[in-house]
Amino acid sequence: MSTALNSMKRRKRVGSDTLLFEREGHVAVITLNRPAQRNAINQEMRRTLMDCLQRVREDGDVRAAILTGAGGTFSAGADLKERASGGGGRRHDNAPASVIEADLSAQWSTMKFEKPLIAAIDGYCLAGGMELALVCDIRICTPEAQFGLPEITRGFFPGGGGPQRLARSIPQSIAMELILTGDRIDAETALRAGIVSRMVPAEDLMETAMKIATRIAGHAPLAVRAAKEVALAAMDETFEQSMRLGGALRWIVGQTDDAKEGPRAFVEERDPRYQGR
Known part of the structure; x- marks a missing residue:
């Protein structure tokens, strides 16, 4: 963990141990905190994250936010064990697909978040984790980062805005290859494609994100x-x-x-x- 994050005074732990919320000046840092599960997004984390983003949105003293993951991983995506057990909130008998897909991941993809949001990405950034990163305005990563939308290989497809955001932000052929093959790409490829704007060593990730956020927070x-x-x-x-x-x-x-x-x-x-x- 960088000195920038180590020096930050923790103000509040929101909701549960699945998510950490910290503040430094006008910058909030939200950390996905299920490192043993590679920060897989379960229902509890989804709800807590939505609540945390709403708090940041309403707090007039917060001018920018950083989203990152604990344990050297951003997020490997949805908690497939929870989904397989029926605990992921997606089993709705006789419900149309549009209703089933209108879960919290889709909610955060369409949430109007007026403040700048920066994703600091290390390790896996896959499936719902990548969709969450794509919600952010600025994305930076480490050389160890891996990106992908592998849902298509598991019998469903990205429902949290990933295809839409990729198709709008990078060349169509690159976006379609990622969406339709479910393959992963490394950090260098993501940088060339424009999915991230910077690649920095892991030890500099949070410090770099904090510098960008602080720079933005210093403006009107x-x-x-x-x-x-x-x-x-x-x-x-x-x-x-x-x-x-x-x-x-x-x-x-x-x-x-x-x-x-x-x-x-x-x-x-x-x-x-x-x-x-």
């Missing part, structure tokens, strides 16, 4: 959220629609106290003190 929060909203809108809407949204948000952000503080701090040759208003 409302401007950061608006920039993220416009960038994401550009993926779903026409260029003209996203430009109109950008114009509206630019006017709104321009009326805030932080929009005045930035130029004032520049003139006074000091660091800005943004308040998120």
